[in-house]
Amino acid sequence: MTTRDGVSIVIPNWNHEVFLPRSVTSGLRGVEAMARAGVPAEVVVVDDCSRDGSAKLLRQLEALYHGRGLRVVARAANRGLAAARNLGLDESSYRYVVFMDADNEVVADNLPIFRESLRKTGAAAAYGNLLVRGMNDAAAHGVLSNQSFQRGIFRGNYVDAFAMFDRVQVVDAGRYDASCSAHEDYELWLHLAAAGRRVLFVPVAFGYYYENAGSMINREQADQNAGVHRRVKRIFDQVGARSGLPLETDCLRYHPDLGYL
């Protein structure tokens, strides 16, 4: 496994053809921002056997932008989000990996801040503010991933998967658990925390989170997955003792120009 310094922006895609130009463009801007900081980067789109026009569009985009760092990995069969992210981990050329849903955008110029945060602290992951926009809105109306990792997260998730990870540590921790469909990102956060890894909140804007009908922010859809949620809780806090146990990552806030806050 490569541990080469740099950033891979992994975009799992499943039937998000109409959003791909936006997410891929922002990812390529991220590659340029990292290049300005003297750090190599790439965009890796993992297409999870989409049935819409994604595959054709991605082939065209890859042909156009391969020289700027875009690669496309196409699965022959649909395996789900966790498996797509895990494949992205395998395909990444660099140590630091950003997972970005195909309908979101990264704030490209801030990527060096997150990579620097991970490099300086040795943390497993760093996340920042996600500005929440409606699908057709030009301005945000909310913020996600906007506070530090605290014990309360064992009662419910408030940190999105859209973040930067140390690939070495995520692989060492066992990657995403594909059996926790719709809660794989929550499961990974709790797994990293329970295993004593550090997770940083970096107080700058990390990206734009667009709400749409298929978004996991939708309560109705989240409720449908309550069973998986109960399972995650049973794994990590089955007797409710978590609030009394040590948590290496409790309230960790970090900024490269400020240190720990």
Add this chain to the structure above:
Amino acid sequence: MPRSADRGRGREDSRAPSALVVIPGTVNYFYNTNGRRLAEALGAMGYRVEVAPAREATGGARDLCLLTNIAEIVHALGGPAEAVGKVRALVAGAKAAAAVSLDSVMTNWFRWTVDLCAVSNVPTIFDLGLWDQRPLLEAPPAVRYRFVRDGLTPTETATMEAALGEAGRPRPIPWAFVGHVTAERAAFVDELVRAVDPGGFVYLPPLEPIAESGTPHLDPRQFHAVLARSRYHVWCSHHGHFYMEPERFRLPLLAGCVPLKVLTGGQEAPADAPLRELLVPLGELPARVRSSDREASYRRLCGAYRRHPLAAGLGAALDELGLPGASATARAVGGGGRGGLAA
């Protein structure tokens, strides 16, 4: 957290006027901070001052009792049913008493302050701020309103001068915005990221009490550290009324950072508002943040605060209550040095 009652801030002369400053001791730390600031200003004016958290404060004969802030003091005492009697007892022995407000008079929070003062026999509200809000009062409130121009204590003045002396230190963070999250503030940050500079410091947690320690929020030391590395502290109100939040001007000032209050939603600054160059319409913000005028702007801000020490604003208000005030201030600041009473 505040420790027990803090006595003897002023001179020990038993003939000196006496004051009790009551602070919540819990909930949001900036009311505790402002109580201590007022105590320092009173001490500089020659008062014998006692600062006490609400649960530890006791009544008695005094010249002055200040409540910072009455709503949070009532909260700290367990709610109005339990607190009103105690607040009445605290102010009963004082020749003069006032509740200190740090809010827009257009908010429910201020109306709640007025109501609590009325039932607790507190006759006066000191509006500790930067702009006299009388033009916004739709009708005379049930208790007396008195604007008190906020300024710096002697300790803060020394901190400001030290910050001014480090004007050339690196400030890699272009702007910082800290406050609880609302939809309007999310849109505001979106604009800052898109149009001003994406690299700003953004701390917008959910609304929760901000205690001095033991919460996930930034404590005063951490907030100062952020401002000390930031070029601008920008913010917008979480309501639609014009207001100059004194804390948001004072805290960056002490850290060498320039405060910029952003006027959103078509707000306009009144003609008599001070520090007008720091009141910026949203559309003008990008150019303002990128301008090369930052250090000159900071020097002008320091000059404005030198002209209005806290003791001067507070002293003028105490004069009106028949207590030693402005004249005592003049003695305290010696008519020279950093202070002075120039309006």
